[in-house]
Amino acid sequence: MISKKVLCAVSLTLLSFNSLAVMDLAEYQHRAYTETGRCVVDYPNYLLAINYAQQNGLITASAARWARATGYYPVIGFWDRRIHGVCRQKI
Secondary structure: OHHHHHHHHHHHHHHHHHHHOOEOHHHHHHHHHHOOOOOOOOOOOHHHHHHHHHHOOOEOHHHHHHHHHHOEEEEEOOOOOOEEEEEEOOO
């Protein structure tokens, strides 16, 4: 019975760690190509969103460079300050 509790605790720890980790270029690209929810057709502040995400440790510098070059911006939650999606700005 104790082993089930330990397994559950370890699983929850790993899941929470993954959600708090900095998003690297590979994960950012994957989310950019697979997610389309929460996207605004024309978002003029997309560069501000990219800069905010990089400055606050949500994405790596390489992910930010790629995002600026391609126009993919992070959708950041207002309350929890986490990335909920990656959308493309028409540039």
